[in-house]
Amino acid sequence: xSKRTVRYVYSEYLIREADKNPAVKGRATxxxxxxxxxxxxxxMEILTPINCKVSELTNFHSSDYVExxxxxxxxxxxxxxxxxxxxxLSSTQVEEEEEEEVCExxxxxxxxxxxxxPAWSCILSYACIIAGATITACEALIKxxxxxxxxxxNWCGGWHHAHRDKAGGHCYINDIVLGILVLRQHFSRILYxxxxxxxxxxxxxxxxxxxxxxxxxxxKYECGYYPGTGNVSDCGLAGGxxxxxxxxxxxxxxxxxxxxxxxxxxTRIGECYNPDACVIQCGADAIVSDPLGGTNITxxxxxxxxxxxxxxxxxxxxxxxxxxxxxxxxxxxxxxxxAILNKKLCNDIPxxxxxxxxxxxxxxxxxxxxxxxxxxxxxxxxxxxxxTIEDNLIKYEVCAI
Ligand code: MN
Numbered sequence: 273x274s275k276r277t278v279r280y281v282y283s284e285y286l287i288r289e290a291d292k293n294p295a296v297k298g299r300a301t302x303x304x305x306x307x308x309x310x311x312x313x314x315x316m317e318i319l320t321p322i323n324c325k326v327s328e329l330t331n332f333h334s335s336d337y338v339e340x341x342x343x344x345x346x347x348x349x350x351x352x353x354x355x356x357x358x359x360x361l362s363s364t365q366v367e368e369e370e371e372e373e374v375c376e377x378x379x380x381x382x383x384x385x386x387x388x389x390p391a392w393s394c395i396l397s398y399a400c401i402i403a404g405a406t407i408t409a410c411e412a413l414i415k416x417x418x419x420x421x422x423x424x425x426n427w428c429g430g431w432h433h434a435h436r437d438k439a440g441g442h443c444y445i446n447d448i449v450l451g452i453l454v455l456r457q458h459f460s461r462i463l464y465x466x467x468x469x470x471x472x473x474x475x476x477x478x479x480x481x482x483x484x485x486x487x488x489x490x491x492k493y494e495c496g497y498y499p500g501t502g503n504v505s506d507c508g509l510a511g512g513x514x515x516x517x518x519x520x521x522x523x524x525x526x527x528x529x530x531x532x533x534x535x536x537x538x539t540r541i542g543e544c545y546n547p548d549a550c551v552i553q554c555g556a557d558a559i560v561s562d563p564l565g566g567t568n569i570t571x572x573x574x575x576x577x578x579x580x581x582x583x584x585x586x587x588x589x590x591x592x593x594x595x596x597x598x599x600x601x602x603x604x605x606x607x608x609x610x611a612i613l614n615k616k617l618c619n620d621i622p623x624x625x626x627x628x629x630x631x632x633x634x635x636x637x638x639x640x641x642x643x644x645x646x647x648x649x650x651x652x653x654x655x656x657x658x659x660t661i662e663d664n665l666i667k668y669e670v671c672a673i
Contacts, residue, residue, distance in 0.1 A: 468555025493520030514668025527573025556595030
């Protein structure tokens with residue numbers, strides 16, 4: 273690959289805030305430390321993220337939804353703790369209060385801010401820096417010279433399940449949609465690729481009626497598996513019909529087949545659509561041994577997928593996403609960062625790493641496939657999925673609009 277500028281979105285504050293997401297507590301630090309301990313940080317230009325304004329969040333999210341974030345911030349700052357309050361109230365007043373509490377819970381439920389997305393008091397600050405980091409990256413991409421398309425990496429972004437007015441699947445704010453809306457000011461054909469093991473539902477929903485953003489998600493699709501959308505037949509709506517593609521696979525897919533079908537489809541999409549910028553969500557839950565995943569894919573296969581796109585030489589944003597085996601997530605994103613920088617890494621985790629013990633018992637960078645995992649995908653099934661997507665590209669005359 274020719275020499276390209278690689279920028280890494282980073283600030284201490286971003287890492288500190290990203291660490292607060294209850295589903296991935298401490299993961300941002302773990303990843304950043306591994307990248308740093310391998311010396312990769314010195315090979316990239318640091319892009320300092322800027323907090324986005326609360327009003328910018330409503331470029332995608334509803335103001336009612338954003339208002340909920342403010343409410344958590346307010347309630348924390350102005351109300352004494354429930355216990356102290358209850359001690360000061362008579363028993364009837366406590367009952368009334370409890371009723372009010374239930375009411376509040378139903379509001380939380382309405383906006384998805386409970387269950388897998390519990391809110392916390394400083395959630396608004398979290399939202400503004402998580403969205404701000406991806407927006408900062410996209411603003412940098414639209415400013416780069418067409419002759420020097422940059423690669424920007426933001427491992428704290430990639431929250432593809434957040435909807436316009438609902439949190440879901442550990443995602444509170446859809447930084448991807450907000451970032452792509454910035455890219456749209458300058459680019460007219462953006463290809464969004466979602467490698468996370470879950471369907472990229474929030475991003476697809478945001479752009480399924482437009483031809484200006486093509487979304488392609490590959491994900492595990494089985495009865496009862498989150499979020500339950502992303503059938504192979506879903507290919508966009510109204511004016512955007514044909515400009516959405518979904519590749520659903522079953523449990524146990526290996527890296528070899530994943531890469532084979534990824535290459536086949538993405539090559540076709542590239543030929544028809546001829547994108548002028550790309551956004552790749554690299555959710556590490558698509559890697560073998562993820563507790564919420566279920567694939568048998570190694571980092572090598574996903575790195576090959578990313579390189580397929582990078583060789584197009586387009587402005588490209590690389591994002592994180594899911595990844596619930598934290599040491600493996602950190603291993604994968606470090607390996608991918610190194611590959612982009614064309615740097616070979618020693619397989620031994622540097623002993624200087626503050627979280628060295630988290631990489632035991634092997635203390636190595638590699639992640640091996642699981643020899644005993646059953647692959648429920650047949651070639652016939654995967655081929656049928658690929659054929660359906662290819663037929664849709666023809667049927668809806670997908671082209672470089
Ligand atoms: Mn995921």
